[in-house]
Amino acid sequence: MLNLIYQLKSASDLKALSKKSDIPLDRLKSLVEEISEATMSEVQKLSDAMKMSIEFLTSENKKYEDLNLLFRKSIKDKKDVELASRFSHLVGNSFEIMSEQSIDYSLLRSMMSMRENTYENAFRLANQFRYTIGDEIGLSPMVNLPQIVAEKLNCILYVVELGRHIEGASAVVEGIPFIFLSPRFKPRMLFTLAHELGHILNHHGLEQDFALYDSDVNSISRSTNLDESFANAFASNLLLPERGVGVALKKIGEIFKIENQVLGDVEILYLSRIYGVSFEVAALRCEDLTLLPKGGARALYEHIKANHVNPEQRAKKLNLPERPDVTFPKVSPNLTKLAVEKIRKGSISLGKASEILSMPISQIMRENI
Amino acid sequence: MSIVILDACSVINMVNAGIIKKLKLINGYSFYIGRLVLEECLDIEKREVIERCLSDGVVNFMNEDLSISEFSSVSNKYNLGKGESECIAYLAKKGTIVCTDDNKARKCIERDFGKDYYFGSLYVLRELVRQKLITCDESIKGHAIMVISGAFLPKIDESYLCN
Numbered sequence: 001m002l003n004l005i006y007q008l009k010s011a012s013d014l015k016a017l018s019k020k021s022d023i024p025l026d027r028l029k030s031l032v033e034e035i036s037e038a039t040m041s042e043v044q045k046l047s048d049a050m051k052m053s054i055e056f057l058t059s060e061n062k063k064y065e066d067l068n069l070l071f072r073k074s075i076k077d078k079k080d081v082e083l084a085s086r087f088s089h090l091v092g093n094s095f096e097i098m099s100e101q102s103i104d105y106s107l108l109r110s111m112m113s114m115r116e117n118t119y120e121n122a123f124r125l126a127n128q129f130r131y132t133i134g135d136e137i138g139l140s141p142m143v144n145l146p147q148i149v150a151e152k153l154n155c156i157l158y159v160v161e162l163g164r165h166i167e168g169a170s171a172v173v174e175g176i177p178f179i180f181l182s183p184r185f186k187p188r189m190l191f192t193l194a195h196e197l198g199h200i201l202n203h204h205g206l207e208q209d210f211a212l213y214d215s216d217v218n219s220i221s222r223s224t225n226l227d228e229s230f231a232n233a234f235a236s237n238l239l240l241p242e243r244g245v246g247v248a249l250k251k252i253g254e255i256f257k258i259e260n261q262v263l264g265d266v267e268i269l270y271l272s273r274i275y276g277v278s279f280e281v282a283a284l285r286c287e288d289l290t291l292l293p294k295g296g297a298r299a300l301y302e303h304i305k306a307n308h309v310n311p312e313q314r315a316k317k318l319n320l321p322e323r324p325d326v327t328f329p330k331v332s333p334n335l336t337k338l339a340v341e342k343i344r345k346g347s348i349s350l351g352k353a354s355e356i357l358s359m360p361i362s363q364i365m366r367e368n369i
Numbered sequence: 370m371s372i373v374i375l376d377a378c379s380v381i382n383m384v385n386a387g388i389i390k391k392l393k394l395i396n397g398y399s400f401y402i403g404r405l406v407l408e409e410c411l412d413i414e415k416r417e418v419i420e421r422c423l424s425d426g427v428v429n430f431m432n433e434d435l436s437i438s439e440f441s442s443v444s445n446k447y448n449l450g451k452g453e454s455e456c457i458a459y460l461a462k463k464g465t466i467v468c469t470d471d472n473k474a475r476k477c478i479e480r481d482f483g484k485d486y487y488f489g490s491l492y493v494l495r496e497l498v499r500q501k502l503i504t505c506d507e508s509i510k511g512h513a514i515m516v517i518s519g520a521f522l523p524k525i526d527e528s529y530l531c532n
Contacts, residue, residue: 002441039434040455044404054405054451058441096448343521346472350378350521351409351450360411361377365519 004043004057007050007085008032021049055355056089070173070211083163087180087211091173093356094156096348097339098176105206107132108153108177112201117230119288125201126237138241141275143326145193145239150332155179155200157332159189160358162213168192170199171211186326187278193328194235202234203227220280220301233288240275240285248274249291263291265300269315276323279304279311331357340367374401374431374459376469377409377452378521382490384415385518386511392493393427394502400468403431403459406452431459447477460486468493470522490515491522494530505531 009032011017018025023042030036038046040054047054070088111128115121130138133148142148150157155177162169162182169180179196181189195214204210214231216223223229249263252270263286265279272282283297292300301311308314339357342348343364354361380402383389392400402423407430410416422428435458443461444454453474456467460482467478470489478487494511497503503511508530515522 002437004437038437040437040440041404041434043437043440044408054408055444058437058444058451060441060445343472346476349449349453349471349473351376351453351471352448352473353450354409355450361409362381362412362415365378365381365521368519368521369517 002058002060003052003085004038004046005031005034007052007057008046011050017046017049021045052085053089053355056085070171070209083166083213086160087169087171090158090160090180090356090358091171091178094176094178094335095174097335097342097353097356098156101338103154103176103334105154105175105177108155108201109206112205114205115202117202117226119229119233121202122198122230122233123237125198126234126241129201129238130241137243139244139247141244141324142194142239143190143276143324145190145197146326146328147333149179149193149197150329150334153177153197154334155197155332156335157181157193157329158358159183159328159330165215166213167215168196169211169213170196171209172200172204172206173209173211175206177206181328183328185278186328187272187276187281187323189328190276190326191235191239191278191281194238195231197238198231198234199227202230220284220298222284236281236285236288239277240271240282242289244275245271245285245289245291263296265304265311265314266318268300269311269318270320272311273315273320273323276326279315331359336364336367339364343368371398372401372463372465373398373468374403374456374465375406375428376456376467376471376474377406377450378470379468379490379493380406380410380419381412381415382470382515382518382520382522383493384418385520386490386494386514388490388494388497388503388511389418389422390425390427391497391502392422393425394500395493395496396500398466398496400428401431401459401465402428403452403455405455409450409452433459433463435459435462447474449474449477470520472521472523489522490520491525491530495532498531 014028015025018028023045031038043054043057047057111132133152146157149155158180160180162180167182171178177200179193181192199212223232248271249267252267256266268282268286269279272279280301283300286292287294287297304311304314336357339353343350343353350361350364353364410419423430439462440454440458443458453469453471456469457478459465460467467487468489469475469487475487494508498505498508509527512530
């Protein structure tokens, strides 16, 4: 069955779809009942209305159906069914580029083990990660994490709109690790990326297929779920190494001539700017390192919200330096490189690669220069 | 008059080489562009050029609609992009020639329809020289621009363009 028919049959409100697509309701019903078939101009209208690609709607992908089951398993909200379809299609398509390719996951595997979900283990894993990628001192901001994940660990990284309440997702399908990030405020994306990496390194391994969605990753509230707490602790330790935080706070104290022993919002804001993370993440990290009392992160956050709208406004008023830039490639460079090779050989077409990578044809051509 | 349907990569290559406007002048061919190919040309500058070409009648918009089965049978069989699939669906339906620079699309057409049903932008460059619409030097220059703009083109000897 074509995905269009499958999607129309599972559409909850045909009337709304009719209005959105400007296709009469009777006509839609005849398509659902397969009395008549859609024209491509109608498919184009439905593609716009359903926010699903034409390629997806006109394909009958067996792999997609299997993957869809996998992604649907982790769905908590019925509204996210469409999202599962989208993930399935992206992952399914990526296999067309990855197929017949031998990918080296030795570095990723060297850090994978199913440790118990304790804070101590998250700390160890983050240190091991920094050590493995060559930062033995543990001071520097990890703003090149997207490049490490895509180019050294060979994970497939997608920056794609996942819906308003979903920040990220991770999956392992047939031994290939995928990380999806919603395009958001970059410090949030950086933390979400580290969080998803934590799931991949500690919770699943490459042998078993899994898919996981994350909302509230960047919340000031702490998660009670053990896997989520571990992933947060890993991300926090990775992006804000204890030693680095200590050195940075000492320097910040000197700059602002702060004599008070109690940490305030200014120092935390500055810290967040040095390490490329959000205020909330930096504040919670300070709490973990007992530099703030329990509940101090939330109290400071609420105080800033009440008096300065949000932490970014406060930092702006204080004229704090900008964060180092973090570059998130829209599509993994490893995937783009493989695609270009395959287009040259004629084993995949330029149009198909454009669809799979969600990259305009002209942009893929630029990768061929 | 042969009907030729253009795919996105050939359109982009011809826009880059500055020869798209010459299509109207080539004797023996009438060039068309389909709705899905148009959708694939996302680059704003190129899109503007293509839309101008459509409104000036340099290329024609393929008005005839395809059914979803005509389209999907091609796209599922060959596993091509939507624009390339649209072109081959028109070839299957109407016997149009496809102008494509994509290696895989060309292989698919050659295998199932034959060599006479496709050509690419290099053929267009050569035809422009043959019909004395551009000079040999302009053709070589056009080819060089396509290459440095990232075109996925077959390797040719420059003499091909001037024969």
